[in-house]
Amino acid sequence: MRIYFTLFLFYTSLFFSQSTIRVYRSDDNRPVKGAKIYCNDKLLAHTDENGVASFTTRCSKVDVEASHFIGDEVVVDKNMEISLDKENSKTREIEAVTLTNESDPKALAILDKVFRNFRQNSPNALDSYSYKSYEKMSFDLDQDSINDYKRFMTARKDSLAKLPNRTLPVKEKEKKDSVEGEKSMSVFAESKMFLWERATQFLYSKKYGEKINVLDNRISGLKEPIYEMITLRSNRNKVPREVLPENRSLYRYFLTDSINIDGRDNYVIRFRQVDYKIPVNRRKYNGYLYIDKETYAIKKIESNSKVKSDGSITSIWIPIDNKWFLKSENLKIKMGTSTFDTVEKKENETAEEKKARLDKIKKFGNYAYMKADYFDFQTPVELQASQFSGYTMSVKNADGSLLDQYRTDSLTLREKMTYTKIDSIGKKYKLDQKAKVITGLLRGKIRVGMVDIDPMQTKYNRYEGFRLGAGFKLNERFNKYISPDVYVAYGFKDRGWKYGAGVDVRTTLERNSFFRVEYFNDVAASGRFSQFLWNARMTIMNSGMSIQNDKYYKYEGLRAGYEIDLSNSLTLNVSAKKQKEEAVFDYEFMNRAGRFDNFSSLATIKFSPNSKNIMTPSGKYTFDQNFPEVYLNYEQGYKSLGGELNYSRFDVLYTHQFRTVLGVTGTRAYGGYFTGNAPVWHQFEMGGLDSSRENSIFSNFNLTTYLGFATMTSGKYFNDQFAGYYFTHRIPWYFKSIGKNTSSFDVVYKGIIGNMKNPEYHKFEFSPLDHLYQEIGLENNNFLSSKFNLGLFYRVGYYSTNKFADNFAIQLKLKVLGF
Known part of the structure; x- marks a missing residue:
């Protein structure tokens, strides 16, 4: 019997461990005697002359009541304390001392x-x-x-x-x-x-x-x-x-x-x-x-x-x-x-x-x-x-x-x-369907039944003007393994239709692994940095990169590829495409205008060792993006299977963010290398966001981009090799803004330099960026407690001018896009 009694005491102490609470007055910290402790209206204990009571309970919270005091509740723990206010508010007003x-x-x-x-x-x-x-x-x-x-x-x-x-x-x-x-x-x-x-x-x-x-x-x-x-x-x-x-x-x-x-x-x-x-x-x-x-x-x-x-x-x-x-x-x-x-x-x-x-x-x-x-x-x-x-x-x-x-x-x-x-x-x-509408928004999609709608086809740029469009993709409610998709868009300035169609075929439901075949007929800005395997937030942030660049080209063709997660942190995508390409601006490459036939392959690797993912019926979902991250792309053009361009294009992006006692620091280092012969859109535009500054009230204002320069003229600088960096540091001084928000300041410093080996091959108005282009800025986070960050940027160094307006720019960023 003794051992059973011992076991009984052990389990009793395990499930009903003793708790001690101290109750005192909020105005002068004196103990409250006789306060009653309740669990679901069951009296557990009274406080003694020291305002202390001990009790055992399985309740997660207990109520504390005392005569002439306003009752309160407290989460149960081994040791607790709680202060009670006097019941008469007028008395408290008289006795209250401004803290x-x-x-x-x-x-x-x-x-x-x-x-x-x-x-x-x-x-x-x-x-x-x-x-x-x-x-x-x-x-x-x-x-x-x-x-x-x-x-x-x-x-x-x-x-x-x-x-x-x-x-x-x-x-x-x-x-x-x-x-x-x-x-x-x-x-x-x-x-x-x-x-x-x-x-x-x-x-x-x-x-x-x-x-x-x-x-x-x-x-x-x-x-x-x-x-x-x-x-x-x-x-x-x-x-x-x-x-x-x-x-x-x-x-x-x-x-x-x-x-x-x-x-x-x-x-x-x-x-x-x-x-x-x-x-x-x-x-x-x-x-x-x-x-x-x-x-x-x-x-x-x-x-x-x-x-x-x-x-x-x-x-x-x-x-x-x-x-x-x-x-x-x-x-x-x-x-x-x-x-x-x-x-x-x-x-x-x-x-x-x-x-x-x-x-x-x-x-x-x-x-x-x-x-x-x-x-x-x-x-x-x-x-x-x-x-x-x-x-x-x-x-x-x-x-x-x-x-x-x-x-x-x-x-x-x-x-x-x-x-x-x-x-x-x-x-x-049908709450299941309505819940999935919300989860679709987390991925940047609008879910309607078995269709996911991508609104990112609607945008604005200088070539198309306002582009109205949308993408439609059949999700797992249609089929767990096969997912067809189409998109269509119309540019009101160029009066042209753009469209495409494709299909993903999963090989397993356990991880991200699928084949894809697609057809496309569209336009794009020349020299864009690769965005393959970027997440929705990075892509949205960088969407302003092509707004002011008017050096566009048409492309039409087919692509086939395969994507697989080799591990939680390593993703590989390989593909091959054949397409026809044509400049829609005044341009000649090696004294030749018109269409170019291109056959190429592309390999992309994403390495994100600290990000956290989960597999869902809709595919992989990254629920915690952590740094560092590395993106590497290698594209090879072939003079075979109808292709007439022979080139190699490499680009890499490294991004990291870390915290020290001096504040939060974010860094991006990126670069590209091109060798061979191909039209300028296969090379690199340097990330200008500014318009030509001609008769525009918005010439000093632009939206943020992931890799852009607020003060650089868009579509002006092209290189076939370059290196760039982005450095931001949050000053560890946080001040209260409107409401329950805080504001802070980030100091931003950017730079980029490169070269163009054969600029004479490309007949259009541009300049190689062969000196270091630098830009400094100050960004106010949570500007006026809004959902935006406001940045002020100024060009310094070799490319600066004596005219303030040429060097200055204002930039706006949606706060949720983060670093």
Whole structure:
């Protein structure tokens, strides 16, 4: 019996470990005696004269109530503390002292050490580890108002049933929507609006990298998982936003106390938003950080809204083998309000009647909830190369059948009903199809049923003018292996149609591997740098490269190729094409004008060792693009199979971004080499973005490009060999902008130089760029809290002139395009 009693005590301590909470007043930090601790309305403990109480519970959060104080809630941990505001707001106004608007230097010094030591304290500093997680995300009413909502919906249903002559919408669709809306709102009385569970295994090896296995996954209302949603991440191996140097201007930090947790001393740093100065009906602080004194690692962070009902986020870490692993996360964020009119609007109602009607509107808060538990930590662990095969993330199961093995708490009746109720609604309203519309946008496509629409065929340039067009590709709903596509476009300035068609044939569903054959009849700007295997964000950013270049050529032909991911980080694409090419500007090559027949092959390699990918039914998806990255292209023209051009063209792009104590630095190095004989469009235009500056109010303004020069005249400089660089550095000075945003400045420096061996072969107006072209700039990120960055650039060095307007340019960049 003794051993059974010992086992009972062990499991009791495992599932019901003791927690200690300290409750104190927010105005003077004095302890609150007699405060009551509740779990789901069950009383757990009272605080003593020191404001301290101990209890055991399986609840993830507990409520704290005290006489003459405003109650609050706190995430359960071994050690907790919470401050309560006095109930009388008028008294608080009198007693409140305006908080200093300057952070405590001691607190900032500690946070600097936290940031510098984050990588050293991270689990990735170990040789190897493994652990699992269980995450539960939902969208629901405020937990405290569910019973009120049920009573309201029952009364509303009874009330509507007693109205035989109830006025319904005249239109059939409006009538149907009204009825369906009532039914849906009734469903939410018994179930949540949305529920998603995920169980995951994390493996890491310094030798093999990281592997994330989704052990099981289920989303209410959907038959298939949203793979792009599966990749969502949290504070795992990530610096919390409240600690990042760039967000320091949004908060004020105060070193207020120290606390011992599990035998380790911790600093207690409290913080608040800068626009949060007088605590009236609000918390005195937005949140707090527990910082381990020995390692300067984050033990715990809680970030609250200014108003209690708007939500909070809590993350807790534990030390294992001297590194800090995320143990749990808890999130609650208000996501709007459901409102119900309890009184019908009268025609020609008076101001008093309107006010009375609005006062009777019933409101229920809607919240996003997330709870994550991390467990089964092992380090070091024996791992094999085979465990890291394929992409960074893989999905082992996605029907929810295995979730019960990993749940750290059982589903409530309301959560179980969510799968039953919302699954039936999802089937009825075809939520799977609507969800895939959203995931298509993440890839730069618009999904309509089995068709993906590419809007990037619509653009503007000096040759075509406004080009209206779109691409259409049949996705996996048509066939998992075969995907035909077409595109068509029309240029209003050149009055020409452009079109093409192709088909992809997959060889496997396990990785990116497919054959492609295509036909095309289109135009392009001369000398464009290769963009093969670029992602959508890079391509969109570089789309402005051809706007001002008017040296266009036509091409028509066929291409056949094969693309394969040799590993998670290495992609190879090989192809061959035969096409007819013709200049559409005044040009002769080696005293010959007209068409040129070209047969060539192309090999492209992309190496991205730190990016993270997942295979989905729609193909590979890169959910975390990390640097460095390398792109290498080799094109060879042949005088065979009808080709008349013999040339070799190489180009390479290296891009990297890294952070130091001096700020964030980004670099790009790129270059090209051409040998042989071919028209100028096979060589390299130097990346000019500026117009000819003739009678245009926009001559000093352009949009950003990935490799362009804001002050360089477009279509003027061509080389057959060149080298260029792009250097940007974010100054580590972040200041508060409008609202809850920060702004910062990037210093930018660009340069490019090259040569043209035989410029006399090309009869048109151009210049070789045989001296170093330099450009410096200052870019304001998050300009006026908008979604744009505003850059000011100036040309220096050999190509600068005495006229300011010739050297100066303004550039605009969409912020989401990033570095």
